[in-house]
Amino acid sequence: MFLSTDVHRFDSLLTGGIPHLSAIRESPKTEGVSTETAPPRQQHPTASRDGQQPSGFKPPQQSNRRFNMRVNTVIRPLATLLALGCFGLSPAALAGDYPCPPNRGAVTIDGNIVVKGICNLNGTKVKGNVLVYSGGNLTATGVRVDGNIQAENANAVSVKSSYIDGDIQLDGLRGSPSWIVNNTVKGNIQMKSNRRTVTVRQNIVDGDVQAFSNTGGVAIANNTIDGNLQCKSNTPAPNGGSNRVSGNKEDQCRRL
Numbered sequence: 001m002f003l004s005t006d007v008h009r010f011d012s013l014l015t016g017g018i019p020h021l022s023a024i025r026e027s028p029k030t031e032g033v034s035t036e037t038a039p040p041r042q043q044h045p046t047a048s049r050d051g052q053q054p055s056g057f058k059p060p061q062q063s064n065r066r067f068n069m070r071v072n073t074v075i076r077p078l079a080t081l082l083a084l085g086c087f088g089l090s091p092a093a094l095a096g097d098y099p100c101p102p103n104r105g106a107v108t109i110d111g112n113i114v115v116k117g118i119c120n121l122n123g124t125k126v127k128g129n130v131l132v133y134s135g136g137n138l139t140a141t142g143v144r145v146d147g148n149i150q151a152e153n154a155n156a157v158s159v160k161s162s163y164i165d166g167d168i169q170l171d172g173l174r175g176s177p178s179w180i181v182n183n184t185v186k187g188n189i190q191m192k193s194n195r196r197t198v199t200v201r202q203n204i205v206d207g208d209v210q211a212f213s214n215t216g217g218v219a220i221a222n223n224t225i226d227g228n229l230q231c232k233s234n235t236p237a238p239n240g241g242s243n244r245v246s247g248n249k250e251d252q253c254r255r256l
Contacts, residue, residue, distance in 0.1 A: 096128070100138075112147075115154070129166070132157060137175065148187070156196070159183055167207070170194055173216075188227070191218060201240075211238055211253070220256055229253045 096111045098104075104113070106123035113119070113126055115136035121143045129147035132138045136154040140162055148166035151157045155175025159168060160182055167187035168180060177197040180189060188207035191198050196216040200209060200223060208227035211218045214234045221240035229245045231238050231253035240256050243249075249256060 170198060173198065177216075194218075208247070209243075214238075220253065229256060231256075 097114045098109050098111055100113050100115050100119035100121065101117050103120040103122070104124045108125045108127065110127050112128035113121070113124075113130045115130065115132040115138050117135060118137045119132075119139070121130070121138070121140040124140075124143045126143065126145045126147070130138065130140065130145055130149045132149070132151035132154040134153045136151065137156050138149075138151065138154070139158045140149070141160050143159075143162045144165075145162070146165045148169060149157070149159060149164060150167075150169045151171065151173060153172040153174065156173060156178045157168075157170055158179045160179065162183045164183060164185045164187070167190060168183075168185055169188075169190045170178060170180075171190075171192045171194070173194040173196055175196060177199065178194070180198070180200045180203060182202045183204070185203055185205045185207070189200055189203065189205055189209045191200075191211045191214055193212075194214045194216050197219070198211075198214065198216070199219040200221075201219070202222045203224070205223060205225045205227070209220060209223065209225050209229050211220070211231045211234055213232075217236060218231070218234055218238040219240045220229070220231075220238050221242055223243045225243060225245045225247070227245075228247035228250060229243055230248075230250045232251045234252055237252045238256065243256050
């Protein structure tokens, strides 16, 4: 049976900590009624009948405010992290892409460049990729890209006197003529389904040069290619020549 002495002990734990041992006394109990003489409890003043709080009134749970502040300090940052995790986000992911325009000069970009308009990169170092989307027009001169230059359904791409540690991929270009001239490309140069002229000249390419299904014209000349030169299903057929190829010259490019 939960008696009044137990109520007093529980209340003391909540409001004032563990009571002194001398305050806990056993006494005879009659059936259903506690006869223990408990120390007097401190009562909160009650409100007057006119609704005014008497002096000395303290709101309930005043003693728990510090504990609640500590809990909130821990819970709120944890909830924020959990929310980010639910959406697949992290603080690092939020700063990964940099738009162009605005144009970028001799600065280091610790992420990707995203091109959706007219973009000029001059002496820029990009630690990620350069991504050119629909409506994008990229001119890159003297840049260093640790990843790839990838253009899909963009207007035009011009890359000159630059170092590309990955690939240059041009797919579905449909605006002005594009130029890939005098670059060092550690990966491949790949051209596919472009509707405007693409010129690839005087590049050093560690991988392959590939031209497939282009309808705007492809010119490939004076390149040093450590891989293969592969051309197929282009209308008209690619033109050019004087390419030094360590691998094979295939199909439409076998005489280039």
